Amino acid sequence: MAFPINLIITLLFSSLFQISFAAFTPTDNYLLNCGANTNASFFSTRSFLGDSSRQGSAFLSTDRSISLSDPNPPPDSPALYHTARIFPGGSSPPPAYKFTVTSNGTHFIRLHFAPFKAPGFDLTSAKFRVLLNGFSVMNCLATINSVVVKEFLLKIDVPLLEISISPSKPSGFAFVSAIEVFSAPNDYIIDKGTKLVTPNSAQIFSNLSSQILETVHRINVGGLKLTPFNDTLWRTWLVDDNYLLLKAAAKRAWTTNPPNYQTGGATREIAPDNVYMTAQEMDRDDQELQARFNISWGFPVGSRRVLHLVRLHFCDIVSSSLNQLYFNVFINDYLAARDVDLSTLNFHVLASPLYIDFVAESDHDGMLRVSVGPSDLSNPARANALLNGVEIMRVLNPVRSKVGSGKKSFLWIILGSVLGSLALLVLCGLCFCRRKSKKTKRSESIGWTPLRRFRGSSNSRTTEGTVSSSGYQTLRISFAEIQSGTNNFDRSLVIGVGGFGMVFKGSLKDNTKVAVKRGMPGSRQGLPEFLSEITILSKIRHRHLVSLVGYCEEQSEMILVYEYMDKGPLKSHLYGSTTNAPLSWKQRLEVCIGAARGLHYLHTGSSQGIIHRDIKSTNILLDDNYVAKVADFGLSRSGPCLDETHVSTGVKGSFGYLDPEYFRRQQLTDKSDVYSFGVVLFEVLCARPAVDPLLVREQVNLAEWAIEWQRKGMLDQIVDPNIADQIKPCSLKKFAETAEKCCADYGVDRPTIGDVLWNLEHVLQLQVSGPLDKPEEVSGDLTGSGTARSGSNTVRDNGDGTSGIISSTQVFSQLMTNNGR
Ligand SMILES: *[C@@H]1O[C@H](CO)[C@@H](O)[C@H](O)[C@H]1NC(C)=O
Ligand SMILES: *[C@@H]1O[C@H](CO)[C@@H](O)[C@H](O)[C@H]1NC(C)=O
Ligand SMILES: *[C@@H]1O[C@H](CO)[C@@H](O)[C@H](O)[C@H]1NC(C)=O
Ligand SMILES: *[C@@H]1O[C@H](CO)[C@@H](O)[C@H](O)[C@H]1NC(C)=O
Ligand SMILES: *[C@@H]1O[C@H](CO)[C@@H](O)[C@H](O)[C@H]1NC(C)=O
16 A cells, blocks of 8 residues: 555654644853854854854864855855864874863763865865864875764763864865764663673673764654754764665654653653554565564764674564564674564553664675564564664774774774685686696696686686586595695685685695685675585686685585685776775776676576676676686575576675665576676776765765766766776767666666676777767667677787777677686
C-alpha cells in the first residue's frame, strides 16, 4: 500500500503545530558570529554574537587574526555565513578562542565553515587543524567547497574551553565562520550499560562520557529532514533514503500523536518528537520478499576499523497493542540486541520513545551497517521490525583496554589504506609453479613465476588466457612452510587487512615472493568464502587475474597464498599515496584495459561465467611492470545458470561501487561488475575515492557527481590535475562516454565488459594518434553486445615501442579464442 507522499507530508506538517516545545536552556551557551561586529540570527531561533564587537572580542585569545567579509554573498545564504575570522600561520599559534565553562560535563561544540572568496583569501583552499582543550579533533586537508558544520561532544571538567584553530602549514591560514559552545542536557551521554558489539562476545564499553565524540550521521529514519529550527538542541537530522540498502524491504510508518515520553526513556532533548513520530518498518506487502528479512542501512563513516557510538532511536508507532513487536538488531552483521521488546523496556506504555547506545567498529571499507529484523519470538503473521532514528559518532580518543590497543589498530589502518588489500588475489595453479620448482633448479623455478612467465606488453597475444597444460591442481602448502616464510606471521609484514583476515608479505622455500592471506580463526563467514575462493581460483587463470600459488587448511587454519604484486593496488597509484608518483594517462588506460580483459575472461572465459562482485580500485593490483591484474575473488559467486538470468544472493560488495539495481532487486548479473568497473574508470580519471563522506553531499558519491559534470559537458573540470594536460579531448570524450554507460541505472542499458574493453582500446588509439584538440566524432558507440564492429581500426602499442593496426574484429576473435582452455 503506497500512501501519497504529499499526504504524509501534510500529516507531519500539521502535527508539528500541535507540539509545544518546552525549550531547553543550556547553562553554558556561547554563540559567535566570527569575523563580524554585528549579531546574526540563524534559523530564527538564536542570535550569534559578532566576535569583533566589544562584547564578542572577549572570547578571542589571539590578536593575530583578521575579520573577513564576503564581498558577494550569495542571496540565499544566511547572514551568519557572510563573514569569517582568519588565523594566519606562525611558529606556535596561540589558542584562537577561550570560553569560561560554568557547568561540568558534556558540551556540544559546533564549528561552522562557510567558504567564500575575498581579495587575498580564497577560503576554499584553507588547510588547518582544530584542537579542543589540546585534543586534536580535526585536520582539514581537503578543499572545502561548501558549508561544513562539524559537531563534537566533549566532557569538560576544567573551568575553561580553549579552541585552537591553526593552519597546517606555517605559510597557510585557517578560518572559521561561526562557533556554538553549549552544555548538553544532564546524562546526554551516559557511562553505564553501553554494549560493545564484537564478532564473538558481549562486552560493556565503559567510560563513554570521557570520550571525545564527533557526529558523523544523524538520521531521521522514515521522516523528513529536520533543521535546527525543529530541534530542541538545534541539531540537523537528514532523511534515510540514501542509506537504505534495499528500499523494497522498508516502508514508512508515521503517527500524528506526540510520543508518550516516560521517565527513564528518551527525552525531547535526546531526539525531537518528529524523530519518534516516523519510522521505517518491514514492507511485508512486497510480493518479491519472503516474510522474514532485515531492513538494513549502510553508513559510510570515512574511517576504517574505528570505534563509533551508534545510538538507535525507537518508538513503537506500528503496533496496536503491547507485546506485538519483537525484533533483533545487528551492527555490521553482528548481533547487537536480541528479541528487543519495546513494551517491556518502556514500562508497558505503547509509543513511548527509547534509545539504545552501542559501540562498534567500522568495517574495513569504512562502513557501519545497521539492520533490524524480526526475532524468533515474533508471531510469524505479524513479524515486524522498526527503527526511528540513528546517530553515529566517531570516538576520537578511544581509551580502551579491550579489543586490542588503539595504537595497533591505527597501524593497521595505515597499512591497510596504503597497501589496501594488496595481496588478495586470485587464481590459477601456481601449484604448478611450485611443483615444478621442486623438480628443477632454483633459477629455473624462479623463471617460471607468473610474473616472468607472462612478462610483456598488456597486448601480447600469445600469453592471454594461457592454461596450464596439466589442468588445474592447487597445491597444498604446509603450515610450517608458511609460518617460516612469514616469520611466524610477523605483524611488521602485514600488507593489508580484508574481510577475510590479514594479509602478510612472505616467501616460499624457493624464495618466490608471495602474499599470504590468513583467515581469521573462528571467522563466521570465513569458511564458505575460503572454499568458494579455492574452487573459483582453481578453475581459472589468466594474465590479468592474480594467481593462487597454493593453500593450507591444517590446524583449523585457512590460508591462501598468492603471487605477490610488487606495485600494489591501482588506487595507491592514483591518489592518497605519498610514495607513488601518479600514473600517466596512457599508463592508466593500459591498466584499465588490462583489468577489463581480466574481467572479460571471468565473465565469458569459464563454462559458466563468473561474477566478481567486488570490483574496485583496491582489487586491481599492479605487478612490477605495471601490468594490471584483478584480485580478490572472495566474494565471487558463479554466474547465472542456463535457465536463470540472475543470481540472487545477499548484498555484498563495497560502498560506492555497488550496482544500484543490485540493491533494488538483489539480482546479481555480470552488469553489476560493469557498473563497478565504470566507477573505477571515473576514479582513474578524477583520482578521488568512490565515496568520500567528508565532502559535501553532491560530491560524496563519485559516480553521481562525475555523471552530473559529464551531462553538463564539463567533465574536464574535474579531471585529476596530474593528467589534465596529457589527455587529448577526443580520448577524454570517448572514455567519459564509456564510463557513463557503465554506470547506467539499469543493467540492460550497460554495455558488456567486452564492449567496454573494445571502447577502451579505442580510447587508447585516440590518445596515441587522435587529433590534438577538437573532439572527433567517434564511430562504434556503446551498444548491446553483438553489434557489428567491423571497419573500426585499433592502434596498439605493442609494448616494444612499435605500433600496429589491427581491426577490432581481430581484437574480438583474439579474445574469443583465448577464452577456451
Ligand atoms: C547581540 O547579542 C548579545 C547577546 O547575545 C546582546 O547582549 C547584544 O545586545 C546584541 N547586540 C546587538 C547590537 O543587538
Ligand atoms: C567540576 O569538576 C572538577 C573536577 O572534577 C571539580 O573540581 C569542580 O568542583 C567541578 N565544578 C563544578 C561546578 O561542579
Ligand atoms: C575513564 O576515563 C578517564 C579519562 O580517560 C580516566 O581518567 C578514568 O580513570 C576512566 N575510568 C574508568 C572507570 O575507566
Ligand atoms: C522544520 O523547520 C522548518 C523551518 O526551518 C519548517 O519549514 C519545517 O516545516 C519543519 N519541519 C518539521 C518536520 O517540523
Ligand atoms: C539479518 O541479518 C543478520 C546479520 O547479517 C543475519 O545473521 C540474519 O540471518 C538476518 N535475518 C534475516 C531474517 O534475514
